Amino acid sequence: MHLISESLEQFRFYKSGIISHLCNFLLLQITDILCQNNQEVSICIKRTDEIFRNFKKLSSHNYKKHHDILFYANNLNISTTYLSRIVKNITGHTVHFHISELLCTEAKRLLDTTDMGIKEIADELDFSDQSVFGKFFVKATGVSPLKYRKR
Numbered sequence: 001m002h003l004i005s006e007s008l009e010q011f012r013f014y015k016s017g018i019i020s021h022l023c024n025f026l027l028l029q030i031t032d033i034l035c036q037n038n039q040e041v042s043i044c045i046k047r048t049d050e051i052f053r054n055f056k057k058l059s060s061h062n063y064k065k066h067h068d069i070l071f072y073a074n075n076l077n078i079s080t081t082y083l084s085r086i087v088k089n090i091t092g093h094t095v096h097f098h099i100s101e102l103l104c105t106e107a108k109r110l111l112d113t114t115d116m117g118i119k120e121i122a123d124e125l126d127f128s129d130q131s132v133f134g135k136f137f138v139k140a141t142g143v144s145p146l147k148y149r150k151r
Contacts, residue, residue: 017105021060028056048086051076055087055095063102065126069095104140107133111149118145 031053058075066072072095073080087095103125110121122133137145 017101018109021102021105024056025060028053048090051078051083051086052090055083056098059099059102063099064106064124067099067103067126100136100140104137107137107145108141108148111145121145 054076055072058072069080073083084095110116119130122130127133
């Protein structure tokens with residue numbers, strides 16, 4: 001954590017979000033390693049926990065291109081209602097919230113660390129156009145992408 005914290009000082013506005021997502025990813029990796037090492041031992045993992053873990057993996061790899069719950073539910077071979085219920089019961093937040101958090105963190109990173117235009121960032125994050133991205137960003141952060149960059 002000390003090494004991560006030092007390198008994230010330049011991203012002070014969304015440092016806590018990045019650390020939170022990195023910790024979640026680290027926990028997923030540790031779980032995978034433990035499951036691989038203990039395959040001969042019978043581990044009883046609830047199906048809902050397994051689905052949630054797989055959703056988090058899937059979303060961390062696909063959030064830039066897939067913003068809709070249907071993609072994740074189809075890849076997990078479950079209904080959108082069931083996925084929504086699992087995520088809400090485990091975290092207290094919706095699927096849309098988790099995907100939006102990832103998108104917002106990436107948008108902030110791109111605004112802070114690159115010279116990409118707003119339209120380029122909107123394209124990178126697979127928004128239909130710059131206006132839709134702008135509305136999403138204002139709703140998530142309270143400021144426009146341009147004002148955020150100027151800060």
